[in-house]
Amino acid sequence: MQATFSGILLKEGFTEAKARQCAAIFAENSRDGVYTHGLNRFPGFIEMIRLKLVNGDAEPTLESHNGLIEQWNGNLAPGMLNAQFCMNRAINLAKENGIGCVALRNTNHWMRGGTYGWQAVNEGCIGICFTNTIANMPPWGGTDARLGNNPLVIAVPRKEGDVVLDMAMSQYSVGKLMQYQSNNEELPLPGGYDAEGNLSTSAADIINSKRLLPVGFWKGSGLSLMLDLLVTILSQGNPTQNISNNEQEYGISQVFISIRPANNEISNQLADQIIAYTKSSGLANPDQPINYPGENTLMTRNRNLKEGIPVNENIWNKVLAM
Numbered sequence: 001m002q003a004t005f006s007g008i009l010l011k012e013g014f015t016e017a018k019a020r021q022c023a024a025i026f027a028e029n030s031r032d033g034v035y036t037h038g039l040n041r042f043p044g045f046i047e048m049i050r051l052k053l054v055n056g057d058a059e060p061t062l063e064s065h066n067g068l069i070e071q072w073n074g075n076l077a078p079g080m081l082n083a084q085f086c087m088n089r090a091i092n093l094a095k096e097n098g099i100g101c102v103a104l105r106n107t108n109h110w111m112r113g114g115t116y117g118w119q120a121v122n123e124g125c126i127g128i129c130f131t132n133t134i135a136n137m138p139p140w141g142g143t144d145a146r147l148g149n150n151p152l153v154i155a156v157p158r159k160e161g162d163v164v165l166d167m168a169m170s171q172y173s174v175g176k177l178m179q180y181q182s183n184n185e186e187l188p189l190p191g192g193y194d195a196e197g198n199l200s201t202s203a204a205d206i207i208n209s210k211r212l213l214p215v216g217f218w219k220g221s222g223l224s225l226m227l228d229l230l231v232t233i234l235s236q237g238n239p240t241q242n243i244s245n246n247e248q249e250y251g252i253s254q255v256f257i258s259i260r261p262a263n264n265e266i267s268n269q270l271a272d273q274i275i276a277y278t279k280s281s282g283l284a285n286p287d288q289p290i291n292y293p294g295e296n297t298l299m300t301r302n303r304n305l306k307e308g309i310p311v312n313e314n315i316w317n318k319v320l321a322m
Helices: 002-011 016-031 039-050 079-097 114-121 174-182 203-209 218-235 264-279 295-307 313-320
Strands: 061-066 069-073 099-107 126-131 152-156 163-167 252-259
Touching: 002 016, 002 039, 002 313, 016 039, 016 079, 016 114, 016 295, 039 174, 039 313, 069 079, 069 218, 079 099, 079 114, 079 126, 079 252, 099 218, 114 126, 114 152, 114 163, 126 218, 174 203, 218 252
Parallel strands: 069 099
Antiparallel strands: 061 069, 099 252, 126 152, 126 252, 152 163
């Protein structure tokens, strides 16, 4: 899979290093079971390159720094490469100073946000990152899309299994809705509204209405707004409003924070204690164990490495034909 992606990106003018780096991220996303931001998103990424909304030759540039906060311009380079670079900068700042924050403007979709949480924990650091998006969710009490589903990632290193939360501010991410729509499946729970304003389990109806349901209702709505404020103010980049003036999502804003724990051994013991206490709850369904964020990812990763990565054959064949 990685070799196939890399070969296509080379045809699109990417350098060998950048093609290999982007291909690895797409392949690893599918390996970890996030198919919506792996193989399934790759054709859309190629379309953005051909529309010249993603510039494979561009590099991020430092705009300013304020103490342990750096501000970078992504220059519309591939979003996953910009994100990887900025999280690495935050990690380096954290290793030197205990904490680092890197704000990024004028970038593109980072694909799976959890990628950069895993990047931080692999270096023994806490990682926090978030992004704004095109408007695809109404504020609580509204009917028009004015908020993004603004993914939030919080990652904590742990020897027995890193804890990595990767969540959108909508009940289902747009990628997940598209997956349900493609498979002609109903959502397990309502994920938004249809054209008549009724809560719906139809992914197609929700995508068409552009009325995704905020996670936690008014709480998700409020958190989405706060994340847009934070990324915009810290990066001095585009808010959701400006991004939404275009048909395609590009020129977005992101923030990457890394924290180095003062004592890794004690931190690990505390994390184990918290996880063990959480899992000590009785089960609502004996067949469904309690999992911490990231646990299913690790299990899926191991299974897919052993058995192979399942793919949507239509999308895989489309990629092979590129």
